[in-house]
C-alpha cells in the first residue's frame with residue numbers, strides 16, 4: 001500500500017561515523033547495555049497526534065501540512081488512509097511502539113454513540129494492521145479537551161453531563177487499549193484546571209477529579225487490564241492553572257484519594273520546564289516516590305513560555321534524565337514516547353523522518369552516556385561520599401525514629417559537635433560529567 005512514507009527505506013543503525021542523514025548513529029537497538037537491549041530500555045514510541053494528525057496550524061495561520069487524509073471525503077476512509085500511513089512510518093523508523101488519543105485515530109460523530117461506533121471501527125482496523133506489523137501499543141488515551149463540550153474541563157466540568165460523557169469515553173478507550181495489548185493507559189488533564197479562580201469552585205472540581213480517577217482504577221481491575229494507569233502532569237496550558245501541576249502535586253492528589261500504589265506518572269520534558277523544573281528533577285522526584293511510569297520526550301524553547309513540543313537535542317539534559325531513569329530502576333512497562341512535533345515550515349514527509357531519527361539518536365546516545373557514568377562509578381562515589389555520614393551508626397539512628405527531639409538534644413550536647421563546612425564540589429562534578437558525556441560511548 002502506498003503512503004507518503006513509502007519512498008523511505010527502513011532506517012538502519014550505521015554507527016557514529018556514518019554520514020547518511022537517515023541512519024541511526026547511536027540507536028543500535030539490540031546492543032546490550034546494563035544487561036538489556038537498548039530497545040528494551042528505551043521502548044520508543046511514535047505519537048499519532050503529532051506525527052499523523054497535526055496540521056501545522058497555529059493561532060496566526062492555518063494548516064501547512066497537507067496530508068492526503070486531511071482532504072474532503074468519507075471520514076472513516078480518510079482515517080484508514082491515515083492509519084496506513086502511520087504503520088508505514090512505523091516501518092520506516094523501526095520503533096517498537098506507538099500511542100494514540102481516540103480523536104487521532106477516528107472521526108467524531110454527531111452523538112456519543114456514533115463517536116464510539118467510529119472509534120471501535122478504527123480500533124478494529126488498527127488491530128488488523130498490528131497483526132501484520134511488529135509495532136505495539138505503548139499507551140492509549142482519550143482526547144477530553146479539543147471538542148467545545150470540554151471547554152470547562154472533562155471530569156472537573158461544572159456540568160455533570162460532561163463528566164458522564166468523559167467517563168463513557170475513557171471506559172471505551174481503556175477497553176480498546178486492553179484489546180490492542182497496550183502497556184499503559186494515560187490521563188493527561190487537558191482542561192482539568194481553571195482559566196480564572198473567579199468562576200471556579202476548586203474544592204468541588206478536585207473531588208470530581210478524584211472520583212473520576214478512582215472509577216478508572218476500579219475499572220482497570222474489573223477488566224483485568226495489566227497495564228499501568230499514568231497521570232501526565234502539566235502546570236499550565238491550555239488553562240492558566242492545571243490541577244496536575246507537577247509530579248509532587250500529583251503525588252499529593254494520589255495520596256489524598258488513596259491511589260498512590262495504583263497510579264504512576266508519565267513525565268513530559270516540556271511540561272517539566274513549564275513548571276519551573278528540569279526534566280531530570282521531575283524524573284528524580286518520581287523515582288524517589290516510586291511512581292515513575294513513562295516519559296514523553298520533547299523539549300521546549302528556553303525563550304518561549306509555552307509548550308513548543310520540539311524534538312530533543314540537548315545531550316546533557318537527556319543524559320542526566322536517563323541517569324535518573326536508571327537510578328529509579330528503569331522504565332519498566334513505560335517507554336519514551338515522542339510527544340514532539342515538526343515545525344510548521346517542516347511540512348515534507350522526510351522532515352518527519354529526520355525529526356524522529358534525531359530524537360531517537362539523542363536519547364540512545366544519552367542512555368549510553370548515562371550507563372557509562374554509572375558503570376564508571378566516579379560520579380556515584382562523589383555523591384555517596386557527600387552523604388557518608390548518614391550511613392554511619394549515628395546517622396542511621398537519627399532516621400530510624402527511635403530518638404525523640406529531646407533525646408537528640410542530649411546526644412548533641414554529649415557529642416560536643418563541631419561540624420565543618422565541606423565543599424559541594426559543583427564545578428568539579430560538572431567537569432567530570434562533561435568529560436564523560438561528551439566522550440563518545442562507543
Ligand code: XUL
Pocket residue numbers: 049101141186188232234268296307339
Ligand atoms: C499535551 C500533551 C498530550 C498528552 C496526551 O501537552 O502532552 O499530548 O501527552 O494527551
Ligand code: CO
Pocket residue numbers: 188232268296339
Ligand atoms: Co504529553
